Amino acid sequence: MNKVDMVVIGGGPGGLIAAKTAAEKGYSVVLVEAKKDIPKITRTCAQIFYLSHIGGGQAYTKPVRVEIESGGKAKLVLPDINFSVEYDGTLRACYDWRHLSPNGNCVYTSRNKLWGFIFNKGILLKGLLDDVERLGVTVRNQTTCLNAEDTRYGVKVQVRDSKGKTSSIEARKAIVANGVNSRIVENLGLNKTRQKIGTTLSGIGYIMEGIECPYPPSSWISFAYPSISSYINIWMGPMAEGTWQIGTTAKATDSPVNIMNRFLSTSNFAPWFKNAKIARKSAFSITPRYPIEEPVVGNMIIIGDAAAPAETWTQGAIACAYHAVKAIQEGTIKKYIDWWKESFYFNSPDYYKDFARYPTLNMFFKDNELDYLYGLIKNQLVSNIHEELIKHADKIRVERPDIYERLKKIQEISFEDTIKSK
Structure with missing residues (x-):
């Protein structure tokens, strides 16, 4: 001993x-x-x-x-x-954090400001x-x-x-x-x-070579695509060696592999990956x-x-x-x-209130509805997408009353509701 x-x-x-x-x-x-x-x-x-x-x-x-x-x-x-x-x-500086809707409308939570290093x-x-x-x-x-x-x-x-x-x-x-x-x-x-906070979550990450990304490798990208991932956004970011990593997280009701396959082959961003190769795969599972x-x-x-x-x-x-x-x-x-x-x-407790807003847009809206919402704040620098959309509540209520009602509900959702099993 x-x-x-x-x-x-x-x-x-x-x-x-x-x-x-x-x-x-x-x-x-x-x-x-x-x-x-x-x-x-x-x-x-x-x-x-x-x-x-x-x-x-x-x-x-x-x-x-x-x-x-x-x-x-x-x-x-x-x-x-x-x-x-x-x-x-190697270190790779990150300046931009881009959030993209299905048709490519872009909203920034960081732009031209150093927020971290890969x-x-x-x-x-x-x-x-x-x-x-x-x-x-x-x-x-x-x-x-x-x-x-x-x-x-x-x-x-x-x-x-x-x-x-x-x-x-x-x-x-x-x-x-x-x-x-x-x-x-x-x-x-x-x-x-x-x-426990909800259910067990599983996720995967693909390190890929040859991605034809139109954005510089100082960008972190979050894809909101409800028809492909109805829970959390798909993400993509640079690796220190010059490749990209793309990943997603899913609840037990879906498979992260299926989500990734759909995104890489059928999404509006699929052309980025037509000549790309997967260099390495990884995975994780967590019960929060x-x-x-x-x-x-x-x-x-x-x-x-x-x-x-x-x-x-x-x-x-x-x-x-x-x-x-x-x-x-x-x-x-x-x-x-x-x-x-x-x-x-x-x-x-504020952490869980903030985090509850992160995946809920995918849970509440369809692809074309997110395109509409992101279009209202397109190319803007915001601290929180949901809070920024609330500032446009009057316009949304007039133009899209159905979306307005669901947007209001998000303000009341709890962290537990966000991640609980369907």
Whole structure:
């Protein structure tokens, strides 16, 4: 049985930062990760380092910045805690966030303003993994964490390796960073008090070469196309290497693969993809739950997506790891809980009100109706499409009273109504 100061469960950005930071402070650390190739990205991920957010719902609320150094290196910086992470890969700046209706009417939630950088997450993870191994952290890849329990003297974690052999790791402290739908969170019983938010969602992402997109690769594009996806918009954004990634999310009543096939072959945007090839496919599945209010159980701290409804973003995961290790070192767990509550927008009821507006246009309107609505604010820069349309309520009531009545209903829809099963 291994006995160490700290065991970190999960080898994503949060887990690797936690292991690295703890090792730098002199702790003996074991990192447990289920994947064989830790830097390999197998789950659909937009790989965005947000400087500001203009999408469906904000996550991490503290300031961030990117410092680009000579020689092509960069730092992802969290200035409020004077902490940074080195990154040695390509960055692609994003300035525009375009929302397109079926006939191509475009509305902007960002235009000619830097809101984030696309980065290569695999390169980021590889750099962190190299640091972790250089610092002497024991990395147990291809190892599944089966259970974790608080003990009188610390934590005992049961794991199973790639050959099916089970063993235990004992540590004074544990940081749980194994992502959304964490088995450890479930086994600790924390989900018993976490209400599910709707149903299980599944999604896919295709990294594609040869897309003939008329917009520059500094654009993020959201396609509202109710006849193809009656729930959430299809999205497309650049990858750091120069390709594009396109993806979608579906509830159990539909298949994301079917949605994608329909969009690529039958939509008004199909000509963009006529000569394109799929270079790589990825997928994900998530059962959203409300966040863990106090993500600490005895000698274990749950960080990042494992304690969140979905995403804390890369910077949020990094910040969680930094603060968790600091709290363990200083014995200030209460400070970590307070920081968690104030640093993520999803801990506020307003988050769910904002997010409820994101998919509802697809749920309430047909293709030609969305073309009409987007046409009212075509080429405008807005902070929120639904709120901007409400400003045109008088015109809509006269010209399209049927649309007006449904537009009013959206103001009353709850987050639970937005994502519940049909």
